[in-house]
Amino acid sequence: MIRENSLMTSAPIRPDPRLHILFESADLLVVRKPAGLACHPTKTDAWSSLAGRLRLHLGGEAPVRLVHRLDRETSGVVIAAKTRDTARALGQTFEAGKVSKRYWALVHGHPRQPLGFIEAPLGPDPLSLVAIKDCVRPDGQPAATAWRELQRWSNGDHLFSWLEVEPRTGRKHQIRIHLASIGHPIVGDKLYGLDERHYLDFVNHALTPTQCEKLMLPHHALHARSLSFAWAGREFVFEVEPEFWFMQFIRAVS
Numbered sequence: 001m002i003r004e005n006s007l008m009t010s011a012p013i014r015p016d017p018r019l020h021i022l023f024e025s026a027d028l029l030v031v032r033k034p035a036g037l038a039c040h041p042t043k044t045d046a047w048s049s050l051a052g053r054l055r056l057h058l059g060g061e062a063p064v065r066l067v068h069r070l071d072r073e074t075s076g077v078v079i080a081a082k083t084r085d086t087a088r089a090l091g092q093t094f095e096a097g098k099v100s101k102r103y104w105a106l107v108h109g110h111p112r113q114p115l116g117f118i119e120a121p122l123g124p125d126p127l128s129l130v131a132i133k134d135c136v137r138p139d140g141q142p143a144a145t146a147w148r149e150l151q152r153w154s155n156g157d158h159l160f161s162w163l164e165v166e167p168r169t170g171r172k173h174q175i176r177i178h179l180a181s182i183g184h185p186i187v188g189d190k191l192y193g194l195d196e197r198h199y200l201d202f203v204n205h206a207l208t209p210t211q212c213e214k215l216m217l218p219h220h221a222l223h224a225r226s227l228s229f230a231w232a233g234r235e236f237v238f239e240v241e242p243e244f245w246f247m248q249f250i251r252a253v254s
Contacts, residue, residue, distance in 0.1 A: 029081075035075040035218075035243060037049065037050055039070060066078065066079075066080050067087060074222045074224060077225070077239070097168070099227060100228045101224065101226070103165040103175060104165070105162075107186055107221075109160075109161065118144065120178060121136065121137060121138060121139070121142055122136060123140030128196060129200065132191075143178065145178040150163060153253045155253040160253050176192045177192055188216055198214075
């Protein structure tokens with residue numbers, strides 16, 4: 001479901017095989033980013049990043065202004081601005097914490113309580129072999145995450161929970177680190193899950209069938225389901241359902 005509560009009228013959405021467009025107007029372009037697609041270019045192929053696909057959609061040399069970003073393996077709602085003024089205004093709205101973000105996460109284990117709040121600073125992990133990996137550390141940047149349990153399952157020897165997560169700050173890998181820090185890593189997370197060697201082997205294209213079986217999913221089960229915010233005197237709400245593999249896993253373990 002996608003909701004946009006506003007007097008602003010949008011142009012008819014043009015089908016585009018490069019993008020799943022949720023909403024498009026003269027100022028905004030809202031899309032569903034698939035899992036496995038980087039937000040910013042990492043290769044020369046224009047199709048290999050969300051920014052590249054947006055540029056192709058908007059017309060080759062058109063500037064691409066992503067207002068925020070998601071990790072490569074995280075799916076869900078992403079907003080791009082078509083003008084510099086819109087990018088600046090929405091960027092300030094995000095930075096001021098005036099955007100409500102809600103994620104769905106499938107995690108290992110069962111939380112002791114039906115809801116919780118994690119307030120733990122984040123910074124580089126000095127013990128990790130992975131340069132981009134962060135961790136909870138007392139001298140890190142402040143970070144806060146709220147969560148509530150939607151459902152739980154026991155499947156053989158495995159326990160799983162479905163959580164709705166609301167990050168109150170926007171640190172790198174925040175949700176993944178915070179949930180792992182309380183003993184509930186996200187299913188399929190190669191970096192903050194059961195073994196960071198999964199990530200190292202993944203980037204080297206060397207994941208074994210045994211490792212894939214332990215990961216259980218092709219991507220980590222974190223989905224940016226909704227964004228809501230007030231901007232230009234209007235209230236916007238954008239929601240999108242997870243991809244097939246995410247919901248298929250829920251059906252499989254239920």
